[in-house]
Amino acid sequence: MLRGIVxxxxxxxxxxxxxxxxxxxxxxxxxxxxxDTITYTLAGAVNAETGWGLAGETWHAMDALDRYRGxxxxxxxxxxxxxxxxxxxxxxxGATLSTVTAEITAAWGLHLRVVPMTDDRVETRIxxxxxxxxxxxxxxxxxxxSVPVASVRLAGVEDAKPAPGVLxxxxxxxxxxxxxxxxxxxxxxxxxxxxxxxxLVARRHDTVAxxxxxxxxxLKGPADRMLAELGHESSVVGVARLYAEIAATLVxxxxxxxxRAAVESLGVDCIVAPTVMHGLAxxxxxxxxxxxxxx
Amino acid sequence: MLRGIVxxxxxxxxxxxxxxxxxxxxxxxxxxxxxDTITYTLAGAVNAETGWGLAGETWHAMDALDRYRGxxxxxxxxxxxxxxxxxxxxxxxGATLSTVTAEITAAWGLHLRVVPMTDDRVETRIxxxxxxxxxxxxxxxxxxxSVPVASVRLAGVEDAKPAPGVLxxxxxxxxxxxxxxxxxxxxxxxxxxxxxxxxLVARRHDTVAxxxxxxxxxLKGPADRMLAELGHESSVVGVARLYAEIAATLVxxxxxxxxRAAVESLGVDCIVAPTVMHGLAxxxxxxxxxxxxxx
Numbered sequence: 001m002l003r004g005i006v007x008x009x010x011x012x013x014x015x016x017x018x019x020x021x022x023x024x025x026x027x028x029x030x031x032x033x034x035x036d037t038i039t040y041t042l043a044g045a046v047n048a049e050t051g052w053g054l055a056g057e058t059w060h061a062m063d064a065l066d067r068y069r070g071x072x073x074x075x076x077x078x079x080x081x082x083x084x085x086x087x088x089x090x091x092x093x094g095a096t097l098s099t100v101t102a103e104i105t106a107a108w109g110l111h112l113r114v115v116p117m118t119d120d121r122v123e124t125r126i127x128x129x130x131x132x133x134x135x136x137x138x139x140x141x142x143x144x145x146s147v148p149v150a151s152v153r154l155a156g157v158e159d160a161k162p163a164p165g166v167l168x169x170x171x172x173x174x175x176x177x178x179x180x181x182x183x184x185x186x187x188x189x190x191x192x193x194x195x196x197x198x199x200l201v202a203r204r205h206d207t208v209a210x211x212x213x214x215x216x217x218x219l220k221g222p223a224d225r226m227l228a229e230l231g232h233e234s235s236v237v238g239v240a241r242l243y244a245e246i247a248a249t250l251v252x253x254x255x256x257x258x259x260r261a262a263v264e265s266l267g268v269d270c271i272v273a274p275t276v277m278h279g280l281a282x283x284x285x286x287x288x289x290x291x292x293x294x295x
Numbered sequence: 296m297l298r299g300i301v302x303x304x305x306x307x308x309x310x311x312x313x314x315x316x317x318x319x320x321x322x323x324x325x326x327x328x329x330x331d332t333i334t335y336t337l338a339g340a341v342n343a344e345t346g347w348g349l350a351g352e353t354w355h356a357m358d359a360l361d362r363y364r365g366x367x368x369x370x371x372x373x374x375x376x377x378x379x380x381x382x383x384x385x386x387x388x389g390a391t392l393s394t395v396t397a398e399i400t401a402a403w404g405l406h407l408r409v410v411p412m413t414d415d416r417v418e419t420r421i422x423x424x425x426x427x428x429x430x431x432x433x434x435x436x437x438x439x440x441s442v443p444v445a446s447v448r449l450a451g452v453e454d455a456k457p458a459p460g461v462l463x464x465x466x467x468x469x470x471x472x473x474x475x476x477x478x479x480x481x482x483x484x485x486x487x488x489x490x491x492x493x494x495l496v497a498r499r500h501d502t503v504a505x506x507x508x509x510x511x512x513x514l515k516g517p518a519d520r521m522l523a524e525l526g527h528e529s530s531v532v533g534v535a536r537l538y539a540e541i542a543a544t545l546v547x548x549x550x551x552x553x554x555r556a557a558v559e560s561l562g563v564d565c566i567v568a569p570t571v572m573h574g575l576a577x578x579x580x581x582x583x584x585x586x587x588x589x590x
Contacts, residue, residue: 028323028383058355064377067402071384078373082359088323089366107362 001179001210002112003042004283008291011111015169017196019181020097020116021124021154021189024137026074029084030091033137034186035101035116036083043108051220054079073142098163113165117190120160124185127151136185145222149229152184157192162199170199177290178209180275182223183242184230191246200246208290209247210275211236215255219276235259240268251275251290296474296505297407298337299578303586306406310464312491314476315392315411316419316449316484319432321369324379325386328432329481330396330411331378338403346515349374368437393458408460412485415455419480422446431480440517444524447479452487457494465494472585473504475570477518478537479525486541495541503585504542505570506531510550514571530554535563546570546585 006014016038023032033052040046040054047053057077065072076084083104090100096119105114124136127150128143139145170176181187191197200207216235218224224234232238236252240263243250250268252259253275263270277283301309311333318327328347335341335349342348352372360367371379378399385395391414400409419431422445423438434440465471476482486492495502511530513519519529527533531547535558538545545563547554548570558565572578 025387026384027380028325028387029380030323058353058373060353060373061356061376061380064374065380068377068381068399069402070377070381078353078355078376079359081356081373081376082363082365085322085324085356086360086363086365089321092320092323104363107364 001177001277001283001286002038003280004277004285004287005177005291006042006112007280007284008287014112015165015173016112016114017117017166017169017190018114019186019189020118021122021157022136022140022185023121023123024074024135026071026076026137028088029076029081030088031074031076031084032087032097032101032116035104035114036080038114039083039105039108039110042105042110042112042114045108053077074137096163098165113169115165115169116163117166117196118160118193119163120156122157122160122189122193123155124189125153125155126185127153140222149222149226152188152226152230154189154192157189158194160193162193162195166193167195167199170196170203173203174206175291176200176203176207178207178243178247180210180212182212182218182221182226183232183239184223184226197246204246205248207247208249208251208271209239209243210251210286210290211239211253211256213239214253214275237262237266240266240270244268251286296472296572296578296581297333298575299572299580299582300472300586301337301407302575302579303582309407310460310468311407311409312461312464312485313409313411314481314484315413316417316452317431317435317480318416318418319369319430321366321371321432323383324371324376325383326369326371326379327382327392327396327411330399330409331375333409334378334400334403334405337400337405337407337409340403348372369432391458393460408464410460410464411458412461412491413455413488414458415451417452417455417484417488418450419484420448420450421480422448435517444517444521447483447521447525449484449487452484453489455488457488457490461488462490462494465491465498468498469501470586471495471498471502473502473538473542475505475507477507477513477516477521478527478534479518479521492541499541500543502542503544503546503566504534504538505546505581505585506534506548506551508534509548509570532557532561535561535565539563546581 019034037052045054047055060078062072087100097116098119125133126139127133128147129150212223227234227238236256236259240250244266251271257272260270273289314329317329332347340349342350355373357367382395392411393414420428421434422428423442424445507518522529522533531551531554535545539561546566552567555565568584
């Protein structure tokens, strides 16, 4: 989605506000999976097959960690490790996560602003009946998000402040786009940082969300199951309900044409469009729709 | 030297007490250069050309760190990184450095006990007139130990306790060997941990030191310059003087035959032998001499 947006808008005019509640500390390294995936993807360096990590990556450090029966379930490629080494070093020197993120994205030649939702530590904790409360990466990577979720807690979020630039960007943007991502664990943490939801409510008219649910299912990840398990409806109507307060418009896939009236009955304008993005062409077309830029 | 010792004595009967005052935290990782060099060397995995790191190493993480203009002066190979990742993870879990070291050496198939001098944090700080006080690795690696040293401080050593097993090993050993290493910054920190010098004084009769100085010079490293800069004599006599209280015997190279009388005048027995070790053969021969094992 973001690749499409920076293709139709000058990247210098784009701010991406990114979830950091998935961040984890592993082997002493501060890992920010969402920030890194966005950086690598926009830089054209992401491993397109997995959707995370770097293309052409090597795994010598992880392979060597096997000797120690170390924790290798969270795969860190050799070149990817450099990002975590640098971030950890800079944070230890007192730099904020947003400063380090700006350095990293600049080093990759990106021109948009990529901003963590907060510089404070927020941690998504997932309660899984069989395991108790576990960290998000233990759920998502360790358990391959294949276990039912009883509840989600965002530890530390009450005391988190939006990172510098977040509220200004939300106040000044011509258009705010809620990308098609997991409403509970990807968009949810951003909305839970005190001040951000209110800023969006104030800009509801200019905010467009794209449904991550198509015909009741998520294209990837556990969003559909998680919505159902947590008492929401796994449909564009369920998504519209979650975002009704903050987004005046919801883009739904053509497969959900039949639910347009149900979405609109919630007071949410509904745009029906192709939302499955196989590549840059579809992402760009969708970006033109959400941004409202004529072709 | 240690390779020779474990070749002539059952490794299960050998305890190596290792300097950890060179340890450093870089990129959030706990790095123990002396422990790792000993482990890799005894495992036959060390890079023989450099004398540190792993043979056949790759440098993808360090190369990638260049993108961020990160701190790459301390070179960490991809496979070597695994050791630091594992150590850091285990320490964060509450394991002691000696526990982690036992795990790492076992993982490399070593049978001797490799024990850090202490589980507490001790830090060698070097005062260099041009730079002020810097960390040991900044001096040794960053400055390639090419700058004069005004003083050496062992921060934290007063409060350090010998690691579990250190004092027992010193009390029970049939023979104690002070390997030919820098008396100031490699052997010195071990002796400075409260309790260790006293333990050695009590075993003086069974302690043999091997001079790292041959004909006034160190075979590698800055030991000769450092001795002179800090007011010691860069000769086997200077070494004998430093160790006289704790070692009844000093092994000196044949090149220093002429200083035998000067060493013995300090009340230190002097064994003259070939001490330059080009490989395992010479190390084994020297080990037989220091251990007193007939060929």
